[in-house]
Amino acid sequence: MPDISLTTVVLLCLAAALAGWIDAVVGGGGLLLLPALLIGLPQHAPTYALGTNKAVAITGTSIAALTYTRKAPVDLRLAVRLGGLATLSAAGGALFASAVNKEVLQPLIMVVLLGVAAFVVWKPRFGTTVDDRAVTRRRRWLALAVAGVGIAFYDGLIGPGTGTFLVISLVAILHLDMLTASATAKVVNVGTNLGALLGFAAQGTVLWKLAAVMALFNMAGGWIGAHMALRRGSGFVRAILLVVVTALVVRLGYDQWWS
Incomplete structure (x- = not known):
C-alpha cells in the first residue's frame, strides 16, 4: 500500500473495528466504514471504496454470523436459503448500480428509515419478546421475497442500512425477537456482501491488501459485538437499532442537501 499513509491505514482499521461491532449488533456498519474509505482514499475512484468496503465487511459479518448461529436460536435452514438467494440478488443489484439515480432514492430511503424509527419508538415491545404464533409457509415465502430478493438487491444497488432493514423485516414478517432477527440477518x-463483492472483484475495484489488514479489525469488532448482543439481549439490540437508524437518516440527509 505505497500510496496510502500509515496514519490513514491505522484510522481506517479503527473505523473497521467499530463498523464490525455495529454490524454485529444490528447492522449498518457501512454507515461508518464507507465514508471513512471515501475520505481516506481520495486518490482512488469511489468504486474502489465500495469494493474494498464489501471485502472488509464480509469478514466481520461472517464472524458475527458464526458466533450467533452457535449460541442463538436461529433457523439455519431458513437463514441459509435466505443467504443463498441474497447472494444472487445482491450481485444483480451491483450490475445496475451505475444506473441508479441516488438523488431520487435517498429521500425515499430517509422516509422509510424515519418510519422504522417511529414504529420502534411507538411500539416499545416490538422485537423485545418472543412471539409464539406459528410462522406460516406464506410468511416464509414473503421473507424470501422481501429479505432474500428485495433488500439484497438494494444492498448491491446502494447499500446503506441493509442490515437494519433485514432485522426489521424479519421481526415483522417472521415474528422473531430482535436478537434472533439480528442473528438471522447476519x-x-x-x-x-458476497454477491456485491463478486461484482466489484470482477471489475477489479477492490484494494485487497488494504482490505486484508482492515478485515482483521472488522472481525474483532464483529466478534465483540455479537457476544455483547447475546449477553444483553433484545432490549440492547433495539436501543442500538434506534441509534443506527437516526445516524443513517442524518448521514443521508447530509449527503442529499449539504454535501
Missing part, C-alpha cells in the same frame, strides 16, 4: 448479510 447470515443473510453474508450473502448480500
Whole structure:
C-alpha cells in the first residue's frame, strides 16, 4: 500500500473495528466504514471504496454470523436459503448500480428509515419478546421475497442500512425477537456482501491488501459485538437499532442537501 499513509491505514482499521461491532449488533456498519474509505482514499475512484468496503465487511459479518448461529436460536435452514438467494440478488443489484439515480432514492430511503424509527419508538415491545404464533409457509415465502430478493438487491444497488432493514423485516414478517432477527440477518448479510463483492472483484475495484489488514479489525469488532448482543439481549439490540437508524437518516440527509 505505497500510496496510502500509515496514519490513514491505522484510522481506517479503527473505523473497521467499530463498523464490525455495529454490524454485529444490528447492522449498518457501512454507515461508518464507507465514508471513512471515501475520505481516506481520495486518490482512488469511489468504486474502489465500495469494493474494498464489501471485502472488509464480509469478514466481520461472517464472524458475527458464526458466533450467533452457535449460541442463538436461529433457523439455519431458513437463514441459509435466505443467504443463498441474497447472494444472487445482491450481485444483480451491483450490475445496475451505475444506473441508479441516488438523488431520487435517498429521500425515499430517509422516509422509510424515519418510519422504522417511529414504529420502534411507538411500539416499545416490538422485537423485545418472543412471539409464539406459528410462522406460516406464506410468511416464509414473503421473507424470501422481501429479505432474500428485495433488500439484497438494494444492498448491491446502494447499500446503506441493509442490515437494519433485514432485522426489521424479519421481526415483522417472521415474528422473531430482535436478537434472533439480528442473528438471522447476519447470515443473510453474508450473502448480500458476497454477491456485491463478486461484482466489484470482477471489475477489479477492490484494494485487497488494504482490505486484508482492515478485515482483521472488522472481525474483532464483529466478534465483540455479537457476544455483547447475546449477553444483553433484545432490549440492547433495539436501543442500538434506534441509534443506527437516526445516524443513517442524518448521514443521508447530509449527503442529499449539504454535501
